[in-house]
Amino acid sequence: GEDVEQSLFLSVREGDSSVINCTYTDSSSTYLYWYKQEPGAGLQLLTYIFSNMDMKQDQRLTVLLNKKDKHLSLRIADTQTGDSAIYFCAESYTGNQFYFGTGTSLTVIP
Amino acid sequence: DGGITQSPKYLFRKEGQNVTLSCEQNLNHDAMYWYRQDPGQGLRLIYYSQIVNDFQKGDIAEGYSVSREKKESFPLTVTSAQKNPTAFYLCASTRTGTEAFYGYTFGSGTRLTVV
Numbered sequence: 001g002e003d004v005e006q007s008l009f010l011s012v013r014e015g016d017s018s019v020i021n022c023t024y025t026d027s028s029s030t031y032l033y034w035y036k037q038e039p040g041a042g043l044q045l046l047t048y049i050f051s052n053m054d055m056k057q058d059q060r061l062t063v064l065l066n067k068k069d070k071h072l073s074l075r076i077a078d079t080q081t082g083d084s085a086i087y088f089c090a091e092s093y094t095g096n097q098f099y100f101g102t103g104t105s106l107t108v109i110p
Numbered sequence: 111d112g113g114i115t116q117s118p119k120y121l122f123r124k125e126g127q128n129v130t131l132s133c134e135q136n137l138n139h140d141a142m143y144w145y146r147q148d149p150g151q152g153l154r155l156i157y158y159s160q161i162v163n164d165f166q167k168g169d170i171a172e173g174y175s176v177s178r179e180k181k182e183s184f185p186l187t188v189t190s191a192q193k194n195p196t197a198f199y200l201c202a203s204t205r206t207g208t209e210a211f212y213g214y215t216f217g218s219g220t221r222l223t224v225v
Contacts (some may be wrong), residue, residue, distance in 0.1 A: 031211045042216035102152040
């Protein structure tokens with residue numbers, strides 16, 4: 001499969017912004033996604049971005065895409081304790097198969 | 111409400127046993143997927159099916175089997191040939207074609223433990 005890389009851990013203080021980064025290798029990626037997984041649960045789709053976009057904002061979430069560097073980031077503004085979870089980056093070219101990163105475990109310190 | 115239901119939530123398997131994990135969806139999705147999740151390794155694709163009575167191996171299919179007799183159901187059997195089955199198993203579904211790009215819907219997972 002394609003390589004999708006993320007750092008494993010991130011800690012932030014409540015109220016600060018969190019930035020979770022992801023790099024991918026497939027330059028043909030058409031859609032890129034961010035999923036959230038709470039403990040013991042499945043993955044929940046947070047947001048996605050088309051490859052012809054540079055940025056997408058949805059309330060506290062901002063997704064930035066740098067196609068040249070194959071870099072995707074998720075910024076969470078005013079991070080809350082309820083945002084503590086594992087965040088997965090994923091990409092797809094065909095829509096038939098999605099490739100996931102290893103996940104970044106976000107810990108929010110009160 | 112539409113969604114994907116995985117059962118059981120927890121499953122214990124003795125050495126040498128086959129066990130079957132259930133996945134049912136009422137979203138009218140065409141494609142269904144099974145992933146295995148291990149700590150620090152992300153999600154690895156076991157099997158997927160894009161249409162009834164057809165399925166393809168993913169990256170780690172050895173020791174697993176599936177069937178797709180109905181659009182709504184995609185059960186996964188973990189056979190005794192799978193040497194390290196302890197993991198969290200996730201089922202997902204999506205539409206096919208251009209609508210597939212709107213992403214997966216995931217079930218809540220089954221945690222399988224070998225005892």
